[in-house]
Amino acid sequence: MITKIRICGYRIYKDFTLIPNAKLNILVGDNDAGKSTLMEAITLGLNGRVGGRGVLEELNPHWFNTEQVEEFVKLRKAGKKPALPEILIELYLHDQAELQVLCGAVNTDVPTNACPGVFLRIFPNEEYQDMLDEWLKDPSPLLPVEYYNCEWRSFADRELTKRPRALSVATIDSRTVKSSAGVDYHLRQILSDHLETPEKAAISLDFRNIKAGMTEGALADVNGRLATLGASLQAEPIALAMDQTSRTSWESVVIPHVDRVPFAMAGQGQQAAIKISLAMKRHSERVKIVMIEEPENHLSHTSLTTLLDRIEALATDDQQLFVSTHSTYVLNRLGLDALHLLNRNKVSKITELKPETISYFQRLPGYDTLRLVLAKKVVLVEGPSDEIIFERVFADLFGMRPMAAGIDVVSMRGLSLARCLELCAAINKPVAVMRDNDGIDPAELRKSVEEWLDEKGRGLFIGAVADGQTLEPQLITANGEPHLRDVLGITSAANLLTWMTREKTEGALRIANSEKILIPPQYMQAAAEFILSV
Template identity: 65%
Template sequence: MITKIKIQGYRIYGDFTLLPNKDLNILVGGNDAGKSTLMEAIGLALNGRIGGRSAQEELNPYWFNKELVNQFLEDCDWDDNPALPEILIELFLENRPELQFLCGAINSDRKTNACPGISFKVIPNPEYDEELTQWRINPSALIPVEYYKIEWRTFGDEVLTRRPRQLAVATIDSRTVRSTSGVDYHLRQILSDHLEPVEKAKISQHYREIKESMTSNSLGGVNDRLKNIRAPLDNQVMALAMDQSAQSSWEGSVTPHVDHVPFALAGQGQQASIKISLAMQRLSEQTSIVMIEEPENHLSHTSLTTLLSRIEEAAGERQLFISTHSAYVLNRLGLSSLLLLHRGKASHIETLDPDTVGYFQKLPGFDTLRMVLAHKLVLVEGPSDEILFERFFSDLYGKHPMELGIDVMSMHGLTLRRCLELCTAIDRPVAVLRDNDGEDPEILKETVNELLETGKRELFIGAKEAGRTLEPQLRACNSEESLRKILGVTDRASLEKWMSREKTEAALLIAKSKEAITPPPYMAAAAAFIHG
């Protein structure tokens, strides 16, 4: 298992360290947060390959971190020989007997850390020192990768030429099928791992015999005619034969079928599910790492539920890295495994009460992902509170909350304490609004006081004397005449009863009205706090 990941100079990651969970790691972050790049970096260090091709073939200037490149260009203005940008990816591994051949202390940890590990470096090639010196005279943001080389070594400083077989790894990108045949490099690797060496040898031998049979039988008549064609120089005999080279091996010709339909013609959801299921069912006694990108893609709710059940059942001793944009995936697999990525940084979720984790797992439809990704958060009790808070905030500051990165969410009956515990764990600035329900607000605050923090997480409750819920709070600070005008309630009807009965309708009418309306003091205070 991977115990630590260090990335320096690779794409979004200038100087990055992550201590992953031993079993499940759920990677969450906004667009361009670095989820796919992290998976890519792990794959590079484990396989020395990217997208099925060797790293040296795929090396390009855009691998280098932009900030480090820009710093290098600035250094060139006052230094004739600044250090060239480099890339380092290190995987520190669990100290297991079968991984001792990877053990050593040749790594970037300041204190001596002798452990199994793999180091992947992209560094200047000393053979091109002269060319690099010339390039430094007029450098550009495009690093001359032609003058770089890749070093792939163990922590014991032994050169690696292929992935150690003790590190079984599967990568599944369910967002897309990477080849026109529908069977990409990763799927071929997974399928190959399900075959024993003896089986592979037998298949390969039989495949060669079939091709040889086609050469002598199906192509025999054609070759008899070609004997009389003296096209080659020196009148050699020309003939057609089935290719027996490694480029035409059986792996490139065998494709899976689903219910007698070629894999490439199956739906993308089916393809993604098959790739993930096969990867999870791989039989290996060695360290096994599975990386899955966005398992929710192309799947209906029911199919996603089935797939997640398979992942949970087959996880075993494997270490999983799963990136997702789905709150359902996050809730179902467990909030305690969350790794929040943002601008090349990673944050572990602080320890959550197991009961709270189980609570959200039982409510997988609640959008915890919005809570996790919001810059600032306002939690309210129901839809009418949400609608009205947005109206009052807009009146006060001339912008909707979302324009300022503030997400307003209804808790939909979830317990306040559970939501506050999650906000505390992810260190999210939050304003929580609730009704007093006839209780003293100070007593209500005491029940969650240890989860509150002045300036970070604050609770706002309507004054007891103004009424139990939002509707009487509104009536207490606005004239009855103005409310009747906004809501279209005649004098013959009871305003109190109508507003209590038609909570959401009243909120919508107020939100659309161009008439001025005064917010309840606790809502105005919450808006001022979260606006900052």
């Protein structure tokens, strides 16, 4: 299992460290937050290859961190001599018997850390120093990767030529299931782990015999005719024969079928589900690390539920899972306690959620926890009408909508306030919560959630009981009944409070669209000022 990941200079990661969970890791972040790049780096460190090809075959200038490269070029042109940019990926591993061959202290940890691990380093090749010196006379952001070298070594400082057997990894990218070639590299790797060595040898031998049979059978008559053509220099006979080299090994032509349909022609959701299941099967003990990118892609809600059930059932303590997702349903179902919130070089990890809180959100998988997680700041309200009116109040006060200030207004929709505040506290999310007093002293209401409040980042705002128990009477108290009737377009024939209570959403929409002045309830204004300032 991986105990620590350090990535320096690779793509968006200038200097990044992640301490993963031993079993399940859910990677969440905005677009371009680094989820896919993190998985790429893990695969690179474990395999020393990219999609089955050598690193130097795939290396290009865009692998290097843009910020570091720009700083390097700037310093060089200023007459200074910084070192050329490099890439370093270090994977620290759990100290167990089968990994002792990788154990050593050749890593960047301070103080010295002797443990199993591997690292991949891409750096300038000294053999090309004269060419590098020439290039350095007029450097550009496009690094001369032709003059770079790559080393893949263990922490014991031993060169690695192939992936250690104890570090097998399965990668399933549900976003872009590659089906044009029949079976992609990752699936071929997963299937290989399900076959024993004698089985592979038997298949290979039979396939070789089949190809030889083609040469002696259907091709024999053709070869008899070709032999009479005299095309070669010394009149040696020319003939056709089946290719017996490794380029045409059985792995490249034997493909799985699903219900008698070639795997490549199955639906993309089906392909992703099969790859995930094969990678996680209990008897596939060789696959220690499974990485799944966006399992929700190409799946209906029902199919996604089935797939998540399968992931939960197949998960064992012997495998470490990394799952990236943009789905609240996936996050809630698999467990908020496994969340890593990525934002380029930063990562936030939930460490203090109570087990009952995790279970609470798992029972409510439809609640949009991702909005809470991804927003820069959050305002929690009780329902849609509160959300609509707060948007209007915020715009009146500050001349912009909350989202323009990085603030997401989210309805709790009857959810436990304590659970929502606990989640915000666990990820250190700035939050302002507004709630009705329901005729109860606000000081009493605060007591049940006091442990999650923080005047510097998490505040609870409740209207005074004297001004009304819910939002509607609070608005009447703040604006006066005649003015609010004018804002809402309600005649004196109707009871204002009764109408507003019955038509909550309609009333909120009228207030939001009205050009007349609205005086916000004091607690709502205080919440807006608080969340903008933290």
